[in-house]
Amino acid sequence: MKIVVDAMGGDHAPLAAVQGALDAHRIHGVDIVLVGRTEALQDCMKQINITELPAGVELKEATEVVEICDDPATAFKKKKDSSLTVGMQMVKDGEGDAFVSAGSTGALLAGATLLVKRIRGIRRAALCPIIPVFGGKALLCDCGANAECTSEYLLQFAYLANFYAKRVLGVESPRIGLLNIGAEPSKGDSLRHEVFALLTEAKEAGRLNFVGNIEANDALMGGADVIVADGFAGNIMLKTVEGSAKFMLKELKKAFYSNTKSKIGALLIKDSLGEMRKMLDPSEVGGTAFLGISKPIIKAHGSSDAHAFCNAILRAKEYVESGLIADIETHIADMKVETIGEKTQMPS
């Protein structure tokens, strides 16, 4: 298996990308293509005392870099020799099995959609992060790729994440919850009512284990394996989880350092807090899958360090091995909604 890595994307690129990719090669046994300015990549290797490329690791020259200030919708086209475009083109052409990038989410989404292309029948690609919930993990789909959604998009997000939860998280019959502002079917806006009806039909047909509407607090207590959301609400939830964790860890630190007694106490519980910190550390997951694209594309966090890059590459490996894309292609007929005027209906 060969993973193509955008070595120039992210706040700590190229060093973190190079180091993380070499770690992933060693630990997870995947071949690697590092895409970027060859000279810069060689400099990085010198910095970490690697004089020769290990077997199974290669460099691919790309002279340009997509910057944060570039227009995300057009960057991949305008900068044809960017690490992002060159890397995605390789995956599209079958010269690699998956693409990992910590660069601009918008540029990656545009490139994935317009260059690599969506799976036939899928209306929109979705960002599907693995988030920590009490007692385990859940998928949140979509979390920001699509600010405006139709009911068909949300039905498709449910299927995409359902197969991902089965194949990658190993959940046999993933519990699908529709993120809403109350549990009753009448809750929420008209989009939620339409999606509730579509997911109920999918449940009755034995296709999805739809458990109904779920509120954000219940989702965080582990009430669903898949949380289906439009990209706006999903992003609000994801960023609120991030913000709450940061806020609470800061308050915790303040409490720990408030006096001598608490400082001693903090020393004694430090080790036991390790697991909680690890659970809340985004670099442990490392990467978020763009579901619905015809090849595995993984978005690493912009602030990824080497450890996060290494984990993002592991996510890419799992994705390639999962058979997820074939699953989606096989079931695409279930994910279609016929739109008649203003009304949305399932095909009969």
Next chain:
Amino acid sequence: MKIVVDAMGGDHAPLAAVQGALDAHRIHGVDIVLVGRTEALQDCMKQINITELPAGVELKEATEVVEICDDPATAFKKKKDSSLTVGMQMVKDGEGDAFVSAGSTGALLAGATLLVKRIRGIRRAALCPIIPVFGGKALLCDCGANAECTSEYLLQFAYLANFYAKRVLGVESPRIGLLNIGAEPSKGDSLRHEVFALLTEAKEAGRLNFVGNIEANDALMGGADVIVADGFAGNIMLKTVEGSAKFMLKELKKAFYSNTKSKIGALLIKDSLGEMRKMLDPSEVGGTAFLGISKPIIKAHGSSDAHAFCNAILRAKEYVESGLIADIETHIADMKVETIGEKTQMPS
């Protein structure tokens, strides 16, 4: 000042309501009307060893109770002799200055809107909780009363919460942030684009201190005093904060009890954690204001204990004293948006 309290609403009513109201009477010096089944209320007083009503506390008979199973939209009308309807009617008729209830949010909203009525010119009432953020507090408006919103509603929510932040939180020039999935003006859906334009106009006219779009994580780090949201996104944010806090406190507890060393450590830092727990405890705030109604209406949490009821009554007292409703009435002309066909424009 006289606060009317729905003594029958909430999971721990009527005992928690009676006890909390008597505490508020004693501590905060407000007169109280307890609305509910007189016999049940007298039983509660016996339970807490009060044989005679203190001066300034009275009972008002209401034979019915709005239950969770009642249709929220019609409950206040169908149960004319419910504590909710009788209490709101008193406030409407000037027999009390504010109404506090821990009953059904939907029934309270419907009653407030249709019986007490909105301030003239206000399109929708909004729930505006005070939420903890790093270094202080912020207002989140709306957080669930309106799942579907127009840009005018959101402009009005910004003004309502702006005056509330000034008058009740004492912030001189509240920083108004529009909850969005990115900071740039181009981020989000078409509703956010419209509201961004309206808030920018209000800023340029010197009416609001609009600080732009704000992401949920930045809002939780204290980036705005007022977070403007549609009721769907606002509710997702609020419930995610609640869920994250619960989740992390559970994980913290797990870490504390994991071994002997950590247990000793936990004992030593217990006192220092008090402030953090207090900050995250919803009963400390106690009540959420329904802004935009012509009289002060405060929603207490359904699970309110006596302490939460007492604090909700304090919120009602602050609201009455604030002069907030007069503020809104004076500035109502600034909050109007003329709708021309599909396009939303400010009046010239």
